[in-house]
Amino acid sequence: MEDRCRVLSAAIETLDDVFYVYDANGELAYWNARLNELFDLTDDELAGMAPTEFFVEDDRAAVEAAIAEVFDQGWTTVEARAETTEGVVRFELTGRLLTAADGTIQGFSGVGRDVTERREQAWHLQRQNDRLTEFADLLAHDLRTPLAVTSGHLELAAQETASEHIEAARDGLKRLESIIDDLRTATREGTLATEKTTVNLADVATVAWSHVETDRAVLDQPPSILVQGDENRLLRLFENVFANAVTHGPAADEESEDGDRPHLTVRVEATPEGFAIEDDGRGIDPDIREWVFDPGASQTADGTGFGLYITRAIAEAHGWAVRITAAKSGGARFEFDVGADTAC
Template identity: 75%
Template sequence: MEDRCRVLAAALETVDDVFYVYDADGQLAYWNARLNELFDMTDGDLSGADPPEFFVEDDRPAVEAAIEEMFDSGQTTVEARAETTEGVVTFELSGRLLTADDGTVQGFSGVGRDITDRLEREWHLQRQNERLTEFADLLAHDLRTPLAVTSGHLELAARELSAERIEAARDGLGRLEAIIDDMRTATREGALAVDEQTIDIADAATTAWNHVETGNAVLEPLPSILVEADIERLLRLFENVFANAVTHGPERDECPSDEGSDADTPGVAVRVVPTPEGFAVEDDGRGIDPDEREWVFEPGASRAADGTGFGLYIVRAIAEAHGWTVRVTAGEQGGARFEFDVAADTAC
């Protein structure tokens, strides 16, 4: 029996979960080493500790209520956050009452499991479902206008055989196709990044630049920045940010030359730079008004006559799928600067 107890105790020391036993007075009586590691406390510090004192103040009432429930029903489960050596951790705490053969309560035992990552995945899935609901509402609104315009032009074209009206109908259909494509992309990207690998930002950005109609815009030389990312989604992120920069670059009437061909017209300059939190993409175009810097990430937001309004929304969806955040500020040359914080992920 003594050997079996030693084996059991040794086994409990190998698990990542916290195992604990409290006596009948609610004082900590036994625990595995995982508890010492997470709270950087000695056995002397832990002995006799009350359950709620391990957790953040806001969650202590829930822990106390769970203990009361356990003494009433014999078992309980509760979630609570704690500040540990590994940061703020959310634990799923289970407890079962310990009784003697005669029914006398001897205390309770349980397991504290780190569910922080699971909760983060659930948050991402919830965000995805919220986006799908948004798309359902936006679909009817955004498709109704181009469909109505197209239908009207086609009706007139059928009677007049006007090449101008037929071309207008084609434009309407093209815009409709672009909206559908962006909405499908946004739905697809609004999920977890499932195929992450170490990627050099310089390679991904260069490839994405070649996928975009950039005209006379220039992508400046890129530094090497390593991140853990899904390559297909990262390419789409850069394509959309670059397309936004090119679309909102200098207007023709802002250019100094009144002569020459389009090849002489200066284009926007785009650069990708490392930051302490990850990386940023900035340009020297017209920038984004401070009052609109949150609005531009909303679905359907666009100032361009032929824009679908989903480009930057997709950018934010992809960033969040990786556990990143994105914000827009002013660039050094007065243009737009999109800053990506990958600290929650792995930046090298």
């Protein structure tokens, strides 16, 4: 037993994090050497110190509240800043209540982890996202005015002359409008999906299908699949996958016996990891399955290349993963791993 205690004590001393034990009175009773190093204090100076003494004035109220929580609830987590020998450090502090066999409260223990760099990276990333969104909004605003003027002149020209070039120019302007809309969407959908509620994907899929030009494609009745998610963003996700299926389904020259374009069937199903959307079209070549998620990637002349990029951005904003495989029919299959976000 004594050897085990020595090994445990040595292990605690090797931690880069601060380890601490406070007694039932909230006074420091045990700690590792990391605490001495960070605050340049001796064991005698540390013994009996209150938790709040280590942290800057503005964060002490949060620490006091966390201490009350650990004695009341049995555990706590809080962040607080401290002036140390390594500069101002932001700590993520944990606390777990310690009790004797008879239930008597003996104090609490925990770990203080330096999360300064992680917080700074998160702040800079948010700043970059904000600037990207602002840039996309400004770009869209600045482009729409000359596009509107060009469109107006084009319509005037169409009244004076009949030319196949007029329609080609109209198609080009429409594509520019689509690119602008998708660019603005792409800069927004990658942010965290904060408006999460319990969503039935059967309802979302049905509504999304009604928003897509489906030609002769059909959607099998989706099963009830409950997830925690942002309904509006999931609607866009399904719209994009459905549109991709229809666009890359049977080719126009693949005619059936009656001379029409063959039917395309799209299905939504539950999987052990979450859900999948698949079709019985031509599928996606394994060599380009990752490439099609890149911004601007498109296999059609009139595509913007943002549809599947936005799909993955929405999935990742929910904390999900998405991958493309082949359906049993040979068509495309999008599999979404929702992890712990399933509601049932």
